[in-house]
Amino acid sequence: QQPVQSPQAVILREGEDAVINCSSSKALYSVHWYRQKHGEAPVFLMILLKGGEQKGHDKISASFNEKKQQSSLYLTASQLSYSGTYFCGTAVNNAGNMLTFGGGTRLMVKP
Amino acid sequence: NAGVTQTPKFQVLKTGQSMTLQCAQDMNHEYMSWYRQDPGMGLRLIHYSVGAGITDQGEVPNGYNVSRSTTEDFPLRLLSAAPSQTSVYFCASSYLSSTGSYGYTFGSGTRLTVV
Numbered sequence: 001q002q003p004v005q006s007p008q009a010v011i012l013r014e015g016e017d018a019v020i021n022c023s024s025s026k027a028l029y030s031v032h033w034y035r036q037k038h039g040e041a042p043v044f045l046m047i048l049l050k051g052g053e054q055k056g057h058d059k060i061s062a063s064f065n066e067k068k069q070q071s072s073l074y075l076t077a078s079q080l081s082y083s084g085t086y087f088c089g090t091a092v093n094n095a096g097n098m099l100t101f102g103g104g105t106r107l108m109v110k111p
Numbered sequence: 112n113a114g115v116t117q118t119p120k121f122q123v124l125k126t127g128q129s130m131t132l133q134c135a136q137d138m139n140h141e142y143m144s145w146y147r148q149d150p151g152m153g154l155r156l157i158h159y160s161v162g163a164g165i166t167d168q169g170e171v172p173n174g175y176n177v178s179r180s181t182t183e184d185f186p187l188r189l190l191s192a193a194p195s196q197t198s199v200y201f202c203a204s205s206y207l208s209s210t211g212s213y214g215y216t217f218g219s220g221t222r223l224t225v226v
Contacts, residue, residue, distance in 0.1 A: 026163055032214055044214030101153035
């Protein structure tokens with residue numbers, strides 16, 4: 001069963017913040033986040049392993065709540081380049097590296 | 112390094128035709144997988160491989176075959192194309208590190224239309 005992402009779409013002005021959520025009904029080993037621009041391949045942002053760690057990448061960070069099987073992606077002071085569709089991918093173990101992707105969150109940043 | 116290379120980039124097939132989508136990686140990654148992405152949806156796993164000679168089915172394997180004779184190559188075969196297989200196909204590779212799994216590196220995709 002695929003993870004559920006929310007919101008499905010969000011429109012921001014440059015400089016505003018956004019949070020994208022990913023929720024699974026299964027016990028997770030890891031959560032991956034990707035960004036895909038229109039007509040391009042998904043690009044890896046970060047991976048979070050069970051243990052509740054938080055990671056950061058420039059002004060984009062994420063957290064993983066292992067108890068709730070939820071992950072959130074935080075985009076701070078958004079830039080035009082942040083526009084795209086964000087996907088979370090979840091794995092229930094580290095054997096096989098099979099990811100199940102959410103339906104995506106479309107993010108548009110306007111000047 | 113080229114990363115993950117997919118060919119062709121675009122393909123139009125007639126219903127019932129067969130074809131092979133090519134995928135090659137030069138990073139010596141153990142894991143390779145095929146996903147399909149339909150409009151407005153996330154990626155769904157078709158088949159995956161954890162090493163040369165080892166493949167397994169993903170979420171939507173029907174109508175597709177794979178093989179992994181070398182670490183580098185992981186072709187996807189459509190046996191008898193159907194309009195429902197119209198989609199964008201992505202190949203990805205990754206390797207399992209001691210700290211967990213790495214993120215995937217995706218190829219640029221193959222846009223397939225079945226008429």
